[in-house]
Amino acid sequence: MSDSAQIVIDRVSHLYRPPRGREVLALEDVSLRVTSREFVALLGPSGCGKSTLLYLIGGFFPTEIGSILIDGQPVGGPGPDRGIVFQHFALFPWKTVRGNILYGLERQGMERGEREKRVQDFIELVGLAGFEDSYPSQLSGGMKQRTAIARTLAIDPKILLMDEPFGALDAQTRHLMQSELLSIWQRTPKTVIFVTHDVQEAVYLADRVAVMSARPGRIKTIVDTKFDKNDPNIFKAKAFVDKVDEIWNLVRVEAIKAQETRPS
Template sequence: MSQIVFDAVRHGYRTKGRAEMVALSDVNLTVEQGEFVSLLGPSGCGKSTLLYLLGGFVPLQSGRILMEGKPVTGPGPDRGVVFQNFALFPWKTVRQNIAYGLERQGLTAQARTERVQQFIDMVQLRGFEDSFPSQLSGGMRQRVAIARTLAVDPRVLLMDEPFGALDAQTREIMHEELLAIMRRTPMTTIFVTHDVREAVYLSDRVAVMSSRPGRIKEVVTIDLGPRTGPDIMKSAKFNEYVEYLWSQVKTDAVKAMQ
C-alpha cells in the first residue's frame, strides 16, 4: 500500500460575484514510503494547495487523500510541514521553538531537553540556542524550522518552497544539509518548488504540474543514484533531466506570466 494517495482531487476557489476558479482538477498521485517527490510547476498551478490539502489545513472539496490508508481530516503531527516564510514563533527562542511540538507529546522534561539539543546539533545551531528568530539569518531560521518539524518525528515531511526566500548561496548550502539529513534519517518528503534544478537535484521523482486548472501533467523518475555532492549537477544526465523538465514547465510558466 502506498503511504500517500491523492485520488481524483479537485479544488476550486469562489470569489464574490465571480465564477469559480478551478485550482486543482483531477489530481492523482501516489507516494511510496521513503520517497522524495517534488511538485514542480509555475506559480498558480495549485502545487501549494495540494500540499495544504495533504497537511489538512485546507478542507478537501472533492476526491480522496489517504495518509497510510486513512483519509486526511485535519492537521496532525504525522505530517510535518516547513513553509517558505519559516513560520517560526518569533517570541520563542531557538530552543523554545524546537521544543514546542515536543511539549505536546508527553515526554519527560529531561528527554525533551536532550531531544531539543540533538536537533539543534543536527542543524548546526549550537551557540544560538537562546537567540530569537529576529536575530538569525534567513538560512538559520529555516534550519530552526526544519529542526522544529523533524523533532516531533513526523511520518512524512511536507516542504512548501522551503528555500524560496533564501539567497542562491544559502540555498545551495541548505540543499546539501537537507540531503545529509535525509541520508541519516530517510523520510518520505513532498517538496513544492518552481526551481527545476532544485527539483532534479533533490528528488527521486518529479511531478510536473500545469496551471489553469492545476493538474499533474507527467511524473518523471530521476535516476541519478545516491547524491554524493554538487558535482552531479555537472553530469550530462542531470542536465538532460533539467532540460526536459524545463521544456515541460516552460509553456505553462510563460502562460502564467501573461
C-alpha cells in the first residue's frame, strides 16, 4: 500500500494473563496510523490501556493479536528508533543525573567529547543545571521526571513515546517543558505519541487527539487539533477553547463508563 504512515497499528488487542488472578483484556481491536513527524495524543480514562499501547509500540512486550508495523517492519522488541518516557520515571538509582543521561549515548558509541557536551545541553534544557552530580534519591519527583525526559531526548530517537511525562510537574515547569518539547519537535524530525490526562495539553501539543474508550480500550474518536502552537494567545482563542470542551465531553462519557464497569 502506498501511504506514508510510519506507525501502523492494525486491529491490536492485548490480554494480560497474570499468574494469579483474572485475565484482563486491556486493548481490543485498536487501529491507528501515524504519519512521520506527526504528534498524536492519547486520552482516555485510567485503566483503558494507554500505557499498554505505548509498551506494545515500544516493543516491551510482543503484539499477540493484530500487528504493529514501523516503517513497514513488525515491531520485534525495543530499539533505538523509539525512545520511551515512562509514566513512572525509570532512572538508574546508582547513577547521577549526568550518568543517567550519558548511559544511552555511551551505548550508542558516541564519542566522549560530543556526548559530554550533549549531556550538558540537555541538562540545561530541562533546567537541571547544578544537579548534574545528584542521585535520583536526592531529587524531587519533577526533577526525576525531567532527568528521564532529558535522557530520552538526548538519544534523539525518531519516534518518541511519552507516557504522561509532565503529570508530576508543577504548572510552571509543565508549561516550560511543553514549549521545549514543541520546539524540539519542530526543529528535529520526530513522531510523537503522547499520553496525557490533560485535555488542554493534548489539544495544545497534538495534531490529532485519539480518545480511547473505557476498558477494554478501543479508539473511540480521533479529533483534529491543529492549532498555531506559536500563538501566545492560543489558550484563549475561541476555536481552541471549543475544541477542549468538545474533547472533554468525549472523555467524560468514557470516564463515567469506566467508573460503572470497575470491578468491586
